[in-house]
Amino acid sequence: MIYVVGLGPGDYEQLPIGVLHRLLGDLPVYLRTDQHPVVEQLVQEGMQYESFDAIYEKHDDFLAVYEEITNFLIEKAEKTDLVYATPGHPMLAELAVQLLLARTKDITIVGGQSFLDPLFAAVKIDPIEGFQLFDALAFNIDYYQPQQQTVIAQVFDQFVASNLKLDLMEKLEDETLVTLVSAAGTKQEWVKTVPLYELDHEYEGVNNLLSVYIPAQK
Ligand SMILES: C[S@@+](CC[C@H](N)C(=O)[O-])C[C@H]1O[C@@H](n2cnc3c(N)ncnc32)[C@H](O)[C@@H]1O
Structure with missing residues (x-):
């Protein structure tokens, strides 16, 4: 077994x-x-x-x-x-x-406990209102629905963040606020909200525990 x-x-x-x-x-x-x-x-x-x-x-x-x-x-x-x-x-x-x-x-x-529960706590949302989860390494903008709360995982580095930013700009304004969440639920938790155009800037919290949260767009 x-x-x-x-x-x-x-x-x-x-x-x-x-x-x-x-x-x-x-x-x-x-x-x-x-x-x-x-x-x-x-x-x-x-x-x-x-x-x-x-x-x-x-x-x-x-x-x-x-x-x-x-x-x-x-x-x-x-x-x-x-x-x-x-x-x-x-x-x-x-x-x-x-x-x-x-x-x-x-x-x-x-x-085991996934990163999603502490991530919801870090950005203070309830996924029951509708929520999408994507893999940044296999992101397809066609499936992204801006009306829903969204979490994108596996944003490993600036290169991945950069590609993700360009894809998202097809459906979101450059100034849309997105939140980077690293190491949610741990003592190293790091949360930073930035405009979409800054998603791929250099941040100290970017590592293999980074996800991006995008609020539902009304
Ligand atoms: C290969 S997945 C593994 C997920 C893992 N099985 C889980 O349930 O948490 C790794 C990705 O999950 C996300 N992740 C894992 N831990 C995280 C945390 N504490 N805070 C934010 N995102 C996290 C990151 O996007 C990371 O690149």
Whole structure:
């Protein structure tokens, strides 16, 4: 059995108890990445792990990375039960989990907290009013509806932000206010509202935990 858990947005206090038990249990633990703030404390509490960070260096595209991770986990799981841990929640924007689900029924999604809850708190919105979630790396402006609250994830760097800005300018005024949210829900949370034309400017909070929120346009 592959037990799939999420490490949450970044703080140890946000780990659900069931996830914690899996991470500190007897089964081997594999982390998609150990570049996550909770790992240090988990190690202090006795967690032993292997991470897949080195696999990212070997490949030029993400699909090849996640296929290698999936192959490794499926092969290992034939010999022993194991735990696979992703950042956030494992069912949100985790391609290796989708590949695993397509290939095996021997898998249990245990849980975790995604970045969305703390992001909603950071920008103080209720998604029940209507909400869209996009991947900046696969953004298609045709599907973007300005009348809905929108979150765009995977805004990794200025290059991605720049392409996103140009796409959004097809449907929004240059002065439309957008909010950059980095590390929501953690002690490093960083929130900055800027006009759309400044979306790709250089900011200290831009890193691999950055999402962009666009309010509903009336
Ligand atoms: C590959 S997705 C993984 C999401 C993860 N599985 C989850 O549930 O949070 C990574 C993207 O999620 C967004 N993200 C993750 N943590 C975040 C946080 N604390 N605050 C804002 N955005 C975050 C960023 O856009 C980042 O590029």
